[in-house]
Amino acid sequence: MTNPNNATITTVHTAEFTAGDALKIPTLRILRDDGSIYDGATEPELDKDTAIKMYDTMVFIRVLDERMLAAQRQGRISFYMQCLGEEATTVGSAAALDDKDMIMAQYREQGALRYRGFTLEQFMNQLFSNEKDLGKGRQMPVHYGSKDIHYMTISSPLGTQIPQASGYAYAQKMRGLKNTTICYFGEGAASEGDFHAGLNMAAVHKAPVIFFCRNNGYAISTPANEQFVGDGIACRGVGYGMKAIRVDGADILAVYQATKMARDYALEHNEPILIEAMAYRLGAHSSSDDPSGYRSKEEEEKWRQNDPISRYRLWLIEKGWLNEADDKTTIDALRGEILDALKVAEKVAKPGIEHLISDVYKEPIPALQQQLEELKAHIRKYPEAYPITAGRLD
Amino acid sequence: MAKMNMLQAINNALDLAMAKDDSVVCFGEDVGHFGGVFRATSKLQEKYGKARCFNTPLTEQGIAGFANGMAAQGMKPVAEIQFADYIFPAFDQIVNETAKFRYRSGDEFNVGGLVFRSPYGGGIAGGHYHSQSPEAYFAHTPGLKVVIPRDPYQAKGLLLASIASQDPVIFFEPKKLYRASIGEVPEEYYEIELGKAEVVQQGTDITVLAWGAQMETVQKAVEMAAKDGISCEVIDLRSILPWDADTVAQSVLKTGRLVINHEAPLTGGFAGEIAATIQKMCFLHLESPIERVCGLDTPYPLSLEKEYVADHLKTYEAIKRAINF
Numbered sequence: 082m083t084n085p086n087n088a089t090i091t092t093v094h095t096a097e098f099t100a101g102d103a104l105k106i107p108t109l110r111i112l113r114d115d116g117s118i119y120d121g122a123t124e125p126e127l128d129k130d131t132a133i134k135m136y137d138t139m140v141f142i143r144v145l146d147e148r149m150l151a152a153q154r155q156g157r158i159s160f161y162m163q164c165l166g167e168e169a170t171t172v173g174s175a176a177a178l179d180d181k182d183m184i185m186a187q188y189r190e191q192g193a194l195r196y197r198g199f200t201l202e203q204f205m206n207q208l209f210s211n212e213k214d215l216g217k218g219r220q221m222p223v224h225y226g227s228k229d230i231h232y233m234t235i236s237s238p239l240g241t242q243i244p245q246a247s248g249y250a251y252a253q254k255m256r257g258l259k260n261t262t263i264c265y266f267g268e269g270a271a272s273e274g275d276f277h278a279g280l281n282m283a284a285v286h287k288a289p290v291i292f293f294c295r296n297n298g299y300a301i302s303t304p305a306n307e308q309f310v311g312d313g314i315a316c317r318g319v320g321y322g323m324k325a326i327r328v329d330g331a332d333i334l335a336v337y338q339a340t341k342m343a344r345d346y347a348l349e350h351n352e353p354i355l356i357e358a359m360a361y362r363l364g365a366h367s368s369s370d371d372p373s374g375y376r377s378k379e380e381e382e383k384w385r386q387n388d389p390i391s392r393y394r395l396w397l398i399e400k401g402w403l404n405e406a407d408d409k410t411t412i413d414a415l416r417g418e419i420l421d422a423l424k425v426a427e428k429v430a431k432p433g434i435e436h437l438i439s440d441v442y443k444e445p446i447p448a449l450q451q452q453l454e455e456l457k458a459h460i461r462k463y464p465e466a467y468p469i470t471a472g473r474l475d
Numbered sequence: 476m477a478k479m480n481m482l483q484a485i486n487n488a489l490d491l492a493m494a495k496d497d498s499v500v501c502f503g504e505d506v507g508h509f510g511g512v513f514r515a516t517s518k519l520q521e522k523y524g525k526a527r528c529f530n531t532p533l534t535e536q537g538i539a540g541f542a543n544g545m546a547a548q549g550m551k552p553v554a555e556i557q558f559a560d561y562i563f564p565a566f567d568q569i570v571n572e573t574a575k576f577r578y579r580s581g582d583e584f585n586v587g588g589l590v591f592r593s594p595y596g597g598g599i600a601g602g603h604y605h606s607q608s609p610e611a612y613f614a615h616t617p618g619l620k621v622v623i624p625r626d627p628y629q630a631k632g633l634l635l636a637s638i639a640s641q642d643p644v645i646f647f648e649p650k651k652l653y654r655a656s657i658g659e660v661p662e663e664y665y666e667i668e669l670g671k672a673e674v675v676q677q678g679t680d681i682t683v684l685a686w687g688a689q690m691e692t693v694q695k696a697v698e699m700a701a702k703d704g705i706s707c708e709v710i711d712l713r714s715i716l717p718w719d720a721d722t723v724a725q726s727v728l729k730t731g732r733l734v735i736n737h738e739a740p741l742t743g744g745f746a747g748e749i750a751a752t753i754q755k756m757c758f759l760h761l762e763s764p765i766e767r768v769c770g771l772d773t774p775y776p777l778s779l780e781k782e783y784v785a786d787h788l789k790t791y792e793a794i795k796r797a798i799n800f
Contacts (some may be wrong), residue, residue, distance in 0.1 A: 217581035226580045233578030244540025245547065252548035255526055278537030293514055349737045440578045441617045443587055444639035446717040
């Protein structure tokens with residue numbers, strides 16, 4: 082009877098099961114709803130510029146989400162995903178990282194993206210799939226990505242980024258880079274095989290990756306209590322042999338503090354670490370979803386009182402770093418800027434027809450070149466049927 | 476030149492690639508100290524250390540996802556899937572992730588340099604979970620390259636080209652030939668260009684096309700046909716994706732006839748793709764319908780393997796049918 086990872090094995094002589102929820106992981110809370118600090122809690126070290134940048138990012142994405150959801154309803158974009166109620170999870174964590182740490186996101190992490198410096202114009206170009214989109218107009222709205230700011234292009238299949246993050250972080254370690262990878266996913270994605278494969282690979286091969294679970298209560302319409310039993314996602318990290326922490330996802334100071342410590346630990350020990358942020362997805366899963374079919378207005382209202390932005394705003398005002406009047410002006414100005422950028426982006430041309438076959442391989446293979454030539458000849462014959470490309474053939 | 480079997484040639488290729496480039500790493504189930512169940516990676520851990528040649532947990536999707544991440548970071552992972560029959564848990568990572576990394580990101584990120592090596596095919600009394608030839612599934616996925624060598628010389632050159640490729644490659648190794656196929660292999664580094672078929676024997680009456688382990692089978696059939704006075708042109712496709720339609724069409728324009736042989740089941744197999752393309756490119760030059768000699772549309776059997784396989788006799792009969800049409 083041996084366990085190679087644990088020299089001290091205790092034995093018992095009476096059959097006794099360990100319960101699935103025996104490991105109760107507590108939740109870190111630093112900031113109270115009224116903007117004050119919990120007794121016994123310590124504020125993380127945050128300078129004013131960083132604190133304000135975090136706040137501006139949260140406000141930016143809230144206004145962006147509101148505006149783009151409206152744009153989707155007007156039929157100007159085909160699809161949108163908002164992160165209402167979860168802003169503190171991604172902004173708080175991104176702020177605790179180095180700008181060169183890789184971000185591997187699911188699809189609801191526009192806060193981390195914006196914090197890294199993705200511009201309003203870049204958001205719009207992706208959302209409108211135009212020729213300025215870094216992804217060359219190939220993916221649905223919100224599938225952002227940018228090599229320059231170390232934000233891996235998002236993939237639609239759920240959880241696929243998890244084992245990739247393990248491999249990416251392992252490669253960072255092999256190359257001697259002093260950077261981590263943060264891997265975001267929801268509690269729904271933690272049901273996928275890739276979650277288990279990815280955590281185990283990272284643990285066994287000592288990859289400095291921060292797994293960040295946004296436990297937001299719903300996987301599309303499936304509530305968390307139909308998604309998993311036991312004490313949430315954090316204990317699964319412990320099960321795979323890594324350190325884990327649970328934080329209040331509406332408390333940006335707690336998220337920041339936990340991520341900062343996680344990053345230090347991952348780099349110092351070359352180990353993965355898991356953060357579970359308890360949040361609530363106040364918005365719909367996507368613009369194709371209607372939460373009124375599966376949850377009550379009362380429930381939503383209760384969570385609306387738990388707004389991560391209001392809580393953080395109160396703390397900033399209390400500190401004298403934010404002025405309420407200026408704040409209102411900023412939001413109004415933002416709405417205008419976003420609308421202007423939207424109007425510009427929707428008029429930019431779609432990618433040229435050569436991008437139908439570019440990037441499938443490093444160089445287009447002969448079959449693709451032939452297919453493109455045949456397609457061009459066909460479009461020349463019926464130009465009115467292909468208005469986006471007909472006038473732009475070489 | 477040295478005499479090597481296919482495993483030695485593959486091992487030699489990996490050794491050279493790892494010596495040449497620090498970013499090449501090998502991993503998979505049992506790949507580390509043990510050298511893989513077939514010993515394709517033996518001695519590599521000793522030589523290059525545990526960080527560059529290592530065992531993974533038993534998780535094909537984990538291996539594939541991990542490899543994607545490493546390649547996206549700029550390394551060149553050569554990941555082994557222990558049997559091609561077990562590649563399916565990794566199917567999502569390969570088809571949705573590996574294949575589309577460059578395309579979906581507009582080349583912001585790519586996984587060029589990634590190679591999945593996997594033993595495939597029958598002939599080892601392995602039954603239906605150690606015998607499959609799944610190339611057609613991957614051939615339907617733009618963004619991948621799918622390569623299958625027929626002998627040690629080809630295995631080394633094609634594998635080195637796969638590792639050097641800026642596109643991800645699935646490299647299926649005919650495990651029946653691992654030790655059975657022995658040949659002269661240069662000890663130095665060399666590459667064989669991907670995507671190019673090879674005319675391995677010139678002929679005038681009919682073109683016989685195959686890849687991987689089936690090349691031996693068709694050679695036997697061609698020798699039988701030669702005794703009947705039939706001159707066969709034999710082509711090894713080598714790359715399934717992209718595949719060299721021009722070389723095949725050139726040959727068929729000359730011979731007017733085509734027999735395609737593969738080990739995988741007939742329906743939806745890659746022979747169907749080839750037949751459709753070649754009948755379009757060579758329609759007026761065809762003297763007979765294109766023949767397909769393939770596995771049956773059943774799982775790969777254990778006891779009745781000899782009956783099931785697309786063997787030399789079935790191929791010989793197909794050649795005669797085409798000639799006598």
